Amino acid sequence: METASEAGVIKQHLIDPEICIRCNTCEATCPVGAITHDDRNYVVRADVCNYCMACIAPCPTGSIDNWRTVPKVRAYDIAEQLTWDELPPELTPEQLAAEGVTPEAAASVAAEPVLAVKPESAAGEAPFNSAAFGASVPPWSAAHAYTNLFGPKNPTTATVAGNVNCTEAGFHNQTHHIVLDFGAIPFPVLEGQSIGIVPPGVDANGRPHVARQYSVASPRNGERPGYNNVSLTVKRVTEDHHGRPTRGVASNYLCDLKVGDAVQVIGPFGQSFLMPNHPKSHIVMICTGTGSAPMRAMTEWRRRLRKSGKFEGGKLMLFFGARTREELPYFGPLQSLPKDFIDINFAFSRTPGQPKKYVQDLLHERAVDLVPLLSDPNSHFYVCGLKAMEEGVLLALRDVAVGADLDWDAAIGPALKREGRLHLETY
Ligand SMILES: Cc1cc2nc3c(=O)[nH]c(=O)nc-3n(C[C@H](O)[C@H](O)[C@H](O)COP(=O)(O)OP(=O)(O)OC[C@H]3O[C@@H](n4cnc5c(N)ncnc54)[C@H](O)[C@@H]3O)c2cc1C
Incomplete structure (x- = not known):
């Protein structure tokens, strides 16, 4: 019997740009280099992705787990994916038929399990891939972590309860200890989880800034025990990874916050x-x-x-x-x-x-x-x-x-x- 792929139709792996928090976990995890990004979107090369699924579990938001049935010759290329603000809808049976895809072939690819290739084992061949050794499961005795209670479409608001430089360094190398209070809003976090901060304003393309992730620096019962607050440790980014002067959007926004300011927060992330x-x-x-x-x-x-x-x-x-x-x-x-x-x-x-x-x-x-x-x-x-x-x-x-x-x-x-x-x- 003809396979769906032989019939010219594939289940294309895509990343939802509306939910993705650009944390780079998928790109770092992908063993075949199928995932790349620009300063806006993370995208998947259809001709390189081997459906190994190594990227699925580590993704903190689930934005990685998206699939579209498309004719192989019409797979969305990365240039197109980089322009998306949202995922395209599924193609209709009529659109697939116009490309020569029979309803049977489309149905069989949609039902096909996507795990086609086993992930490389941690003991894989050179080159050394450090990311392959990281666990995607928690320790057996870890507490249950709540995740994704608030997403980019429904952020919650926290109030700044404290903000101090926790280094002895001057402006360019300082790191701030910032306390955010959630008031009566449930925002349970565990040590090791992170939260997303949505900076106000728009980027160079006029689109709202995407959230940046920050690890929680306080224990599960609050920075102040018994209070509904978390702390963050934020380095003020004043130069990029190549040492060129820049002004990081979210880190500078956070380091400049005053007690009482309101901050848009998403998360928690990480399990x-x-x-x-x-x-x-x-x-x-x-x-x-x-x-x-x-x-x-x-x-x-x-x-x-x-x-x-x-x-x-x-x-x-x-x-x-x-x-x-x-x-x-x-x-x-x-x-x-x-x-x-x-x-x-x-x-x-x-x-x-x-x-x-x-x-x-x-x-x-x-x-x-x-x-x-x-x-x-x-x-x-x-x-x-x-x-x-x-x-x-x-x-x-x-x-x-x-x-x-x-x-x-x-x-x-x-x-x-x-x-x-x-x-x-x-x-
Ligand atoms: C899971 C996770 C947890 C994180 N936890 C923390 C945390 O606890 N504390 C923290 O400070 N950051 C943390 N980060 C990094 C944080 O999310 C931001 O990337 C960082 O604050 C820079 O954001 P920005 O908006 O200020 O800079 P952007 O405006 O996004 O970037 C400005 C320029 O600076 C470069 N750049 C980005 N990040 C850095 C950096 N860290 N150092 C130097 N150059 C950089 C960019 O490539 C770009 O060229 C975490 C990231 C992830 C994925």
Whole structure:
């Protein structure tokens, strides 16, 4: 029997531009480079997508899970997708028939399961793909996360309850600790989740700004315990990734907010970068810059539990990198945490007169302590910060494992992913 594809019709994978929050997770996850973006839309190359579905589960909004039955020769190309503000409707049977697609062929492709190709295993061939090691499932003992309570079409409003520079750096390198209060609106979040901020105004094309995502920096019971508020750790973007001067839309908007200002918020997002809740579970946190936000949330939740005397947490290890001590968010408060509660390791890459040090150097230095944790099912690893750190950190963890004769490719790496014990959030 003729397959739908032979009959010239395909189920085309598309991303809904109305819901997508441009977090780059799909592009980072796609093992075949089918997903790309410009400053407006994320799009899928029909001729490259192999339906492996690796991008579907990690997408925080579900915007990735859209399909249209189209004649193969009329598949929407990426130039067209980049202009969309919304997805096109399904083609009618008449439109398909006009392209020579029979109703039978259209019906069979619509009913076809899309999983045609198995995702590459974490132990895949070179080149090293760090994203492939990240889990898409939470730790078994994580609490239930609520997601997508508010979307781009129905944002909610929060009120700024606080906004301070939490670094010792000047304007260009500062990071703000911002507290948003939801009043009576239910907005439940867990440590490791993020929220979307919709900046006011329009972009260069006259279209409303899309939301930007920010990790929640406060624990589940609020920045102020018992209050319906969350905190964020926002770096003021004053130069782009190439060092050219720019003025980031959302980050500057947030850093300039005054107490009492109203902010449009969507989310919460994320259902796998969540902390374990079982007693004696260990947490290894590896971050740079604002990647410290979810680590602060987890640390603070563990600190509150410990204070209440109701919880016996295992080890907390923090590997925290920044260019300088002055640029490191929360440097002061971190110093005052008890040494028997958290094992803190700092790396500074631009301290004058000092050799450059990165978080991956710290991982090598602490290899002896990390080896038992890598193979302990109660240990959970979290990596968060700028995209550029991800590969180096994963390679360092692999080196640590291999250096102790642990089989990273066949045992440790796949177990960390399968058991929801290694979580990556880089942007
Ligand atoms: C899951 C997730 C969680 C995030 N959590 C945080 C967080 O906790 N704190 C935080 O500050 N940011 C976080 N971000 C990044 C945040 O969403 C924005 O991308 C960032 O604040 C820049 O937005 P902007 O509107 O200010 O800049 P834009 O106006 O969007 O961009 C301006 C220019 O700056 C470049 N640029 C974008 N981001 C950065 C950056 N971080 N550093 C340098 N140049 C950049 C862009 O490429 C562009 O050229 C997170 C992103 C994701 C996907």
